[in-house]
Amino acid sequence: MSEERDKHWLVRQSTIRLLWRLGILVLIILTLGDLVVPRKAAFGIDGSFAFYSWFGLLSCVALVLFSKGLGAWLKRRDDYYDG
Amino acid sequence: MIIMTVSTIPPALILILGAFLLPLTVGNVRRAVLLALPVMALAVLWQVPDGPVLTFDFLGQELVPLQGSTLGRLFGTVFLIMAFAGGLFAMAQKRSTELVAGYIYAGSAVGVTQAGDLLTILVFWEGMAVASGLVIWAAGTAAAYRAAMRYMMVHLLGGVVLMVGIAGYAVETGSLAFVAMQPESVATWLILIGFLVNAGAPPLSAWLPDAYPETSYSGMAFLSAFTTKTAVYVLLVGFAGTQVLIYMGLYMIFYGLIYALQENDMRRILAYSIINQVGFMVVGIGIGTPMALNGAAALAFAHIIYKALLLMSAGSVLHMTGRRKCTDLGGLFQSMPITATLGIIGALSISAFPLTSGFVSKSMVSQAAFDAQMGAVWLLLTAASAGTVLYAGIKFPWFVFFQKDSGLRPAEPPWNMRLAMMLLAGLSIGLGIFPEPLYRLLPFAVEFVPYTVPHVLNILQLLLFSGLAFFLLLPLMKRTLTISLDTDWLYRRLGNRLGVLLLTRGGALYAGLRQFALALLGRGMALVFRYSGPKGAFARTWYTGDAIMTVTVVLAVMLALFFF
Numbered sequence: 001m002s003e004e005r006d007k008h009w010l011v012r013q014s015t016i017r018l019l020w021r022l023g024i025l026v027l028i029i030l031t032l033g034d035l036v037v038p039r040k041a042a043f044g045i046d047g048s049f050a051f052y053s054w055f056g057l058l059s060c061v062a063l064v065l066f067s068k069g070l071g072a073w074l075k076r077r078d079d080y081y082d083g
Numbered sequence: 084m085i086i087m088t089v090s091t092i093p094p095a096l097i098l099i100l101g102a103f104l105l106p107l108t109v110g111n112v113r114r115a116v117l118l119a120l121p122v123m124a125l126a127v128l129w130q131v132p133d134g135p136v137l138t139f140d141f142l143g144q145e146l147v148p149l150q151g152s153t154l155g156r157l158f159g160t161v162f163l164i165m166a167f168a169g170g171l172f173a174m175a176q177k178r179s180t181e182l183v184a185g186y187i188y189a190g191s192a193v194g195v196t197q198a199g200d201l202l203t204i205l206v207f208w209e210g211m212a213v214a215s216g217l218v219i220w221a222a223g224t225a226a227a228y229r230a231a232m233r234y235m236m237v238h239l240l241g242g243v244v245l246m247v248g249i250a251g252y253a254v255e256t257g258s259l260a261f262v263a264m265q266p267e268s269v270a271t272w273l274i275l276i277g278f279l280v281n282a283g284a285p286p287l288s289a290w291l292p293d294a295y296p297e298t299s300y301s302g303m304a305f306l307s308a309f310t311t312k313t314a315v316y317v318l319l320v321g322f323a324g325t326q327v328l329i330y331m332g333l334y335m336i337f338y339g340l341i342y343a344l345q346e347n348d349m350r351r352i353l354a355y356s357i358i359n360q361v362g363f364m365v366v367g368i369g370i371g372t373p374m375a376l377n378g379a380a381a382l383a384f385a386h387i388i389y390k391a392l393l394l395m396s397a398g399s400v401l402h403m404t405g406r407r408k409c410t411d412l413g414g415l416f417q418s419m420p421i422t423a424t425l426g427i428i429g430a431l432s433i434s435a436f437p438l439t440s441g442f443v444s445k446s447m448v449s450q451a452a453f454d455a456q457m458g459a460v461w462l463l464l465t466a467a468s469a470g471t472v473l474y475a476g477i478k479f480p481w482f483v484f485f486q487k488d489s490g491l492r493p494a495e496p497p498w499n500m501r502l503a504m505m506l507l508a509g510l511s512i513g514l515g516i517f518p519e520p521l522y523r524l525l526p527f528a529v530e531f532v533p534y535t536v537p538h539v540l541n542i543l544q545l546l547l548f549s550g551l552a553f554f555l556l557l558p559l560m561k562r563t564l565t566i567s568l569d570t571d572w573l574y575r576r577l578g579n580r581l582g583v584l585l586l587t588r589g590g591a592l593y594a595g596l597r598q599f600a601l602a603l604l605g606r607g608m609a610l611v612f613r614y615s616g617p618k619g620a621f622a623r624t625w626y627t628g629d630a631i632m633t634v635t636v637v638l639a640v641m642l643a644l645f646f647f
Contacts, residue, residue, distance in 0.1 A: 034540075046462075052465075055469070059465070060556070068559060071567060075568075081575055
């Protein structure tokens with residue numbers, strides 16, 4: 001425990017747990033905001049419920065996975081050009 | 084006769100000529116000159132009235148080295164703000180090489196924005212290439228020297244392409260005036276390609292992440308502002324509404340994003356990020372509606388400010404720790420809270436978080452795609468905005484300032500560096516809250532209201548869920564000691580290998596080829612000798628009848644061929 005207390009308050013386990021909980025609460029509130037705030041949609045898909053929430057999340061997952069896949073092909077040790 | 088008044092002094096020359104005072108001065112005098120030059124140039128820039136101001140005849144062409152315009156004033160203003168902040172940040176550099184080169188570079192960029200003809204643009208364009216190469220060189224390391232050489236190679240090539248295009252354009256139209264054009268002839272295509280090389284467009288885009296990160300701690304902030312954004316300026320003036328730019332821009336957006344996601348070097352992350360952000364501007368230029376062009380111009384203005392801020396915070400870390408790799412960094416917020424906070428403001432701005440300059444500018448480009456009923460473009464831009472949160476909004480500050488505790492406890496950087504970052508952070512937030520002054524500088528009347536309840540809510544949903552994605556995927560984001568191959572591989576590895584091959588095996592290759600060619604020649608001569616030599620078929624005396632028969636057959640064949 002004493003090791004925990006020596007750490008900066010921001011990186012203690014308890015703080016991180018609190019930040020996760022607060023963050024998720026904020027995400028839920030923002031998504032529910034879609035119920036009360038009307039939005040102009042033009043392409044169909046952007047009119048779906050909580051469009052910006054799920055589209056943001058899925059885009060990021062897709063981008064990370066794609067970049068991982070491409071990385072398997074393109075990544076080299078960072079002294080590649082030094083030799 | 085030209086009457087010299089304040090309004091006929093080119094602001095570019097103040098910076099370019101003034102830069103030569105820097106090596107002649109020391110201490111506080113140098114500092115005063117350093118800070119006064121951009122301020123003076125800015126004061127003069129705002130005196131330049133719209134339309135041609137200075138004109139003269141050169142080889143039968145009318146040149147306009149100084150011309151006022153709304154767009155030129157916007158870009159010139161932000162370039163000079165940047166020169167001031169960059170000068171302040173770099174003030175303590177012991178040698179003046181980088182400062183002199185940086186100011187000539189900035190001055191040349193201002194010169195492009197105030198030029199009314201293509202030849203003047205070309206002169207400043209090349210000035211930028213040489214001066215920016217010197218900024219990289221000024222880092223003084225062997226890696227920087229080589230990177231500067233590769234950088235110059237690409238930019239001089241781009242300059243040649245541009246020059247050929249301009250010459251062709253002058254022949255075609257009989258005029259050098261820089262006005263809107265269409266890529267419909269070889270000459271205008273070459274001009275477009277020359278511009279795009281500097282924008283960091285494919286396939287030569289690798290010059291940017293190859294060279295910029297090798298500069299000194301202060302050099303990269305200078306470099307991030309001018310080359311790519313003068314390219315945005317000339318594209319805005321010359322090629323607004325050119326459809327191919329939409330696709331080019333989308334490619335740049337995702338190329339920059341994906342490479343930035345793979346990077347381990349914090350400055351290379353930010354270098355790829357420049358291409359990603361310029362992609363947004365290029366898409367806006369391609370869409371070409373007043374809203375899109377306003378968006379591209381506003382985003383360029385905001386981007387210069389927050390990208391320099393990000394690079395200054397990275398530069399501060401580099402200056403204080405000597406390290407650039409995410410794997411070596413982490414936990415720095417404990418001893419560098421000011422740098423961390425200012426870096427986070429830059430990261431929020433590039434993510435287009437509400438109350439930052441990114442929010443009031445980037446949304447305009449998306450909105451323009453939405454209004455133009457470009458569904459696919461709009462969806463891709465929205466996905467890219469989400470992705471920007473990943474690689475720049477969170478990845479950069481997270482791996483540098485938080486992540487694990489690297490054990491490093493560097494002090495905050497010197498006061499001048501902190502002050503430069505505070506200036507830019509203040510500007511970014513100030514413009515985010517009061518965008519009106521920026522909107523008034525834009526080329527078209529602004530009919531865009533950034534702060535509506537649905538817009539703010541939707542952007543917050545998009546950005547915060549992207550943040551969630553980052554922390555959920557954190558195991559996949561673990562940094563490795565790697566780089567990702569880019570198109571510079573073609574000249575750094577493939578070209579290099581071919582060159583070495585030519586040097587080591589060139590002699591044998593030449594000897595072999597020579598022998599082969601001689602053998603071929605000998606055979607050919609033997610063949611000729613066999614038929615046309617003294618005893619050959621063609622040298623024999625023929626009977627007249629045979630000759631007439633041959634001619635008749637040839638004529639008959641000709642006749643048959645003629646009919647069919």
